[in-house]
Structures are given as structure tokens and as C-alpha cells.
Amino acid sequence: MHNSLLATLRNRLTNVASVELVSVLSLLQNVATNNAPDDRFLTHGSSFSSRKAYSLLSSDHEIDLNAGYIWSSKAPIKVRIFGWLLCHDRLSTMANLHHKTITSHPNCPRCTTSHEDALHVSILCPYALQVWALLGLQPPHSIHRIWDTTTPVGLDINIWPTVGLAILWKLWDFKNALVFRNELHTPQITLRNIVSDFTLWVLRFKDSVSWEAAMSWRLYLASRCNL
Ligand SMILES: [Zn+2]
Numbered sequence: 020m021h022n023s024l025l026a027t028l029r030n031r032l033t034n035v036a037s038v039e040l041v042s043v044l045s046l047l048q049n050v051a052t053n054n055a056p057d058d059r060f061l062t063h064g065s066s067f068s069s070r071k072a073y074s075l076l077s078s079d080h081e082i083d084l085n086a087g088y089i090w091s092s093k094a095p096i097k098v099r100i101f102g103w104l105l106c107h108d109r110l111s112t113m114a115n116l117h118h119k120t121i122t123s124h125p126n127c128p129r130c131t132t133s134h135e136d137a138l139h140v141s142i143l144c145p146y147a148l149q150v151w152a153l154l155g156l157q158p159p160h161s162i163h164r165i166w167d168t169t170t171p172v173g174l175d176i177n178i179w180p181t182v183g184l185a186i187l188w189k190l191w192d193f194k195n196a197l198v199f200r201n202e203l204h205t206p207q208i209t210l211r212n213i214v215s216d217f218t219l220w221v222l223r224f225k226d227s228v229s230w231e232a233a234m235s236w237r238l239y240l241a242s243r244c245n246l
Pocket residue numbers: 127128129130131132133139143144145146
């Protein structure tokens with residue numbers, strides 16, 4: 020279903036369409052089709068009706084706090100999509116691949132001792148902890164608390180979601196570099212890659228106040244490379 024859906028779409032999607040596609044694919048991830056007649060129902064098994072569906076969609080039901088931080092950040096769209104998938108533990112981590120019987124074990128390719136899920140990749144892996152330490156930042160207790168991380172005094176908290184995504188993006192890239200490119204990134208290399216990406220993203224802050232705040236963050240991150 021995943022591939023057939025992609026095959027019907029044009030290659031170039033707008034940002035909005037890309038976000039909607041991620042949501043749809045995320046919903047379809049665990050769907051298996053069969054030849055039985057379609058059964059339409061709402062959440063919790065309630066029978067479907069237009070009235071019930073409208074009521075559900077227009078009510079103040081569960082709000083995902085990650086959404087505002089991720090989608091309003093200045094990270095490129097592919098990184099925002101990555102962040103969304105990470106927060107919902109939908110990335111192809113070893114734990115998820117093992118759950119789908121794609122890999123024979125769920126262990127982290129970096130430390131090789133623990134299950135590699137979203138939390139491990141971003142925070143718990145000893146390698147990730149070294150990167151957080153080099154950054155001079157307290158690692159968050161969970162993925163969903165990353166937006167509440169205490170940031171250095173004098174730096175604008177409004178820039179933090181973009182910085183946080185740069186960190187998470189490069190922590191994930193370490194694993195991909197190792198598995199797919201046979202490159203071993205030290206924590207120092209990852210830190211420099213974070214600075215390199217964020218330096219480019221600073222240009223995405225268009226108003227002068229935000230740009231200066233982002234530049235202050237860039238200077239802080241760069242200073243951590245020289246310790
Ligand atoms: Zn690990």
C-alpha cells in the first residue's frame with residue numbers, strides 16, 4: 020500500500036503535501052489489506068457517520084505538542100519530517116526493523132549493547148550522551164521533553180527547536196554514516212556537522228531579530244567545537 024500510494028503521486032510535492040504524505044504513510048504503516056468487505060468505523064470502534072466524524076474532527080481532542088515546535092522550526096522540510104517521525108518512533112531504528120522481522124537483532128550499531136529505538140538514538144546511547152556533553156547541554160529525559168531542555172543563559176529559547184532538530188538530525192546521521200557509508204563519526208565530528216548544518220539554516224531566519232538570535236546560537240555551538 021505504501022509503494023502503490025507513492026506510485027500515484029507526482030515526484031515534486033509541496034511542503035504541505037509532503038507533511039500530509041508523512042501523516043498518511045504513518046497511519047498506513049501497520050495496515051494490512053485483505054479481501055474482506057470494507058468496514059468503516061471511527062476511533063474506539065464507534066460506527067462511522069459523517070456527523071460523528073465532523074464532531075470528532077472539530078472537537079478539542081488530543082493536541083500533539085511536538086507539532087508546533089517541529090513544523091514552526093526553520094529546519095529544512097526533510098529534517099522537520101524526520102523530527103516528526105522521530106517523535107512518533109516511526110524511523111527505521113533497529114528496534115522497529117527487528118519488530119518487522121527485517122533485521123535479526125534490535126541492537127544499536129553504535130554501542131551494540133542496547134535496543135536502538137528513538138529514545139536510544141537521541142539520548143540514551145553513550146555516544147549520544149557524549150555529544151550532548153560536548154554541546155554543554157543537559158540531555159532531555161525523553162524525546163517529548165526535548166523542547167523543554169534548559170538552554171544556556173542569554174540564548175533565545177525560540178531558536179531552540181531549530182537547534183534541537185539539527186542535533187537530533189546529526190545524531191541520526193551518525194548511525195546512517197556507520198551503516199550505509201561505513202564512516203565512523205566521532206562525537207567531535209558530529210558536533211562540527213551540527214554547526215555546519217545550523218550555519219546554513221541561520222539564513223532561513225528572515226527577520227533581523229531572529230537572525231541575530233540564531234547567530235548567537237551558532238557562535239555558541241561553534242565555541243563548543245574549540246573546547
Ligand atoms: Zn547505542
